[in-house]
Amino acid sequence: MTRKLWLPGFMATLALVLPLATSANPVLDDYKAQARQENPAFKEFSVDAGRKLYTTVGPAQISCSSCHTDSPKNAGKHAKTNKVIEPLAPAVNPKRFAELANVEKWFRRNCNDVLGRACTTQEKGDFVAYVSSVN
């Protein structure tokens, strides 16, 4: 009897523990690994710092929120082309922050346009942590 229960018990424990061991977002895990490599003292990304970054106005007088609206849950509009910008928050748009190469492409472009420089790993992680926390 004990023997028969061992396997389901083990599986149930695994199901409970696994989501705690890795975060829900693989891209965030990649940034965490990169941050640890750059700074051995790195602990966690900050949702608050990410929220602040989202509304930080850069040299061109624009912020992330200029195109992505005040909430990452909303759809935005391209200022020049009128094209709809789908929401950033994975809670409403699960396609977001799913593939590192694509996320890197947009950070490269948008950090350059908004801040006039590249973003640090810390900033990227904070940003993803914030946007992923919105639900």
Place this chain on the structure above:
Amino acid sequence: MKFRTLIQISALAFLTTAWAGAHAQSADKWHKECSSCHIAYPAKALPAASWKKIMSELDQHFGVDASLSPQDNQEIASYLEKNAGKRLPSGEQPTRITQSHWFKSRHEEISAAVWKRPAVKSAANCGACHKGADAGDFDEDHVHIPK
């Protein structure tokens, strides 16, 4: 002899399929990347020299950074140049489709006020009137100019 012909036909079929596959893949990449900010403007809308210039300045693309990875840039540039429009008789190499002579002549009946309507916004927004623009449909019969 027959066997040799069979080999030749198979090789030709294989190469054609491989070429068609690579072409379709580049076309998909062109469409996916270019249409993330605006409609994927057709390659034939500009001559090859124009595309070459545009693709070499993507980090400053009409005021925004639209840079791609070097591999994607090369693949899309090559697709656009291969499928580009004819070299313009004037030798023009416009980087704006709307500046080309043929664009202006095809749209001469459109007044300046129409281009500025909120639903149109600019001449670059093909999809405002050509509803099937993103799929390459610029048929005059399908044009609907928003009020």
